[in-house]
Amino acid sequence: MPVEIENVSYVYAKGTPYEAKALNRICLKIEDGTFTGVMGHTGCGKSTLIQLIAGLLEPSEGRIFLDGKDINLRGYDRKELRKKVGVIFQYPEYQLFETTVERDVMFGAKRLGLSRAETEERVRWALEKVGFDYERMRRLSPLGLSGGERKRIAMAGVLAVKPEILIMDEPIAGLDPLGREALLKLTDELNAEGTTIIMVSHDADVLAEHAGRVIVMENGEIAMDGAAKEILSSVKKLEEKRLGISQAAETAKLLRERGIDIGQDITRYDELVFRLVSYLKGGAQK
Ligand SMILES: Nc1ncnc2c1ncn2[C@@H]1O[C@H](COP(=O)(O)OP(=O)(O)OP(=O)(O)O)[C@@H](O)[C@H]1O
Numbered sequence: 001m002p003v004e005i006e007n008v009s010y011v012y013a014k015g016t017p018y019e020a021k022a023l024n025r026i027c028l029k030i031e032d033g034t035f036t037g038v039m040g041h042t043g044c045g046k047s048t049l050i051q052l053i054a055g056l057l058e059p060s061e062g063r064i065f066l067d068g069k070d071i072n073l074r075g076y077d078r079k080e081l082r083k084k085v086g087v088i089f090q091y092p093e094y095q096l097f098e099t100t101v102e103r104d105v106m107f108g109a110k111r112l113g114l115s116r117a118e119t120e121e122r123v124r125w126a127l128e129k130v131g132f133d134y135e136r137m138r139r140l141s142p143l144g145l146s147g148g149e150r151k152r153i154a155m156a157g158v159l160a161v162k163p164e165i166l167i168m169d170e171p172i173a174g175l176d177p178l179g180r181e182a183l184l185k186l187t188d189e190l191n192a193e194g195t196t197i198i199m200v201s202h203d204a205d206v207l208a209e210h211a212g213r214v215i216v217m218e219n220g221e222i223a224m225d226g227a228a229k230e231i232l233s234s235v236k237k238l239e240e241k242r243l244g245i246s247q248a249a250e251t252a253k254l255l256r257e258r259g260i261d262i263g264q265d266i267t268r269y270d271e272l273v274f275r276l277v278s279y280l281k282g283g284a285q286k
């Protein structure tokens with residue numbers, strides 16, 4: 001079920017003194033089962049783009065297709081969209097509003113028309129997927145949980161719907177290292193099982209390790225788009241845009257500046273170590 005974005009622009013508060021053009025003629029196709037990272041400075045339009053794909057905002061211009069169907073046409077089945085596209089918002093902890101964790105996680109799944117038993121099973125599965133014990137958590141109030149825990153509860157609510165496309169807006173911001181590791185592992189698992197992932201993150205390391213494709217946004221437009229490796233190894237270009245580069249790319253660059261060239265295309269830790277070892281071994285033989 002590919003997502004196709006055709007010449008999409010979005011203007012906030014159109015026709016008022018606060019009018020702000022957030023997206024300008026975006027064209028994008030996202031294939032099934034892929035893992036796409038989206039990066040760019042604050043205010044460049046990442047969250048706006050996500051809300052458009054999820055059908056929460058309507059384009060000011062252009063069209064968005066899901067599985068070949070225009071999601072903003074009258075007569076399009078919005079239920080279909082909610083079933084297929086799951087979004088974990090930038091601040092999901094503020095979106096929990098039910099009295100118990102179980103009710104919160106069930107909120108989306110309940111609207112799918114499943115049996116009660118199946119819905120409960122999904123809630124249990126989703127809570128366990130995000131690392132919680134179902135029996136221990138289900139009756140707690142979300143309000144009494146920490147920010148990181150609330151984020152995981154919000155994630156469970158989206159997982160319980162089993163969306164084909166999972167969109168995550170800065171999902172790891174505010175998580176501790178363990179929570180971050182667990183979330184990324186889970187995302188990779190879902191992706192391996194066929195879920196399409198779209199992840200907004202300013203963390204070049206995370207995108208280097210997990211994404212197959214990276215899109216860089218700038219002032220409401222797509223400034224760069226390509227294989228993660230190609231984009232994240234364009235160190236000069238990223239630095240010109242004042243965007244962070246991965247630690248591995250940075251290390252390779254610093255080594256290069258000291259006359260040790262182990263390759264310009266390094267973006268991930270495993271590559272860095274491999275190339276460095278090869279270089280040092282080669283060097284030792286000389
Ligand atoms: N509700 C709104 N009303 C008016 N302008 C808005 C609104 N939401 C966003 N904007 C503007 O639209 C532009 C894009 O915002 P958006 O939230 O999509 O950026 P972002 O890339 O997600 O930023 P961040 O990295 O800070 O999350 C910004 O200039 C922002 O000020």
Ligand SMILES: [Mg+2]
Pocket residue numbers: 046047048090169
């Ligand atoms: Mg945002």
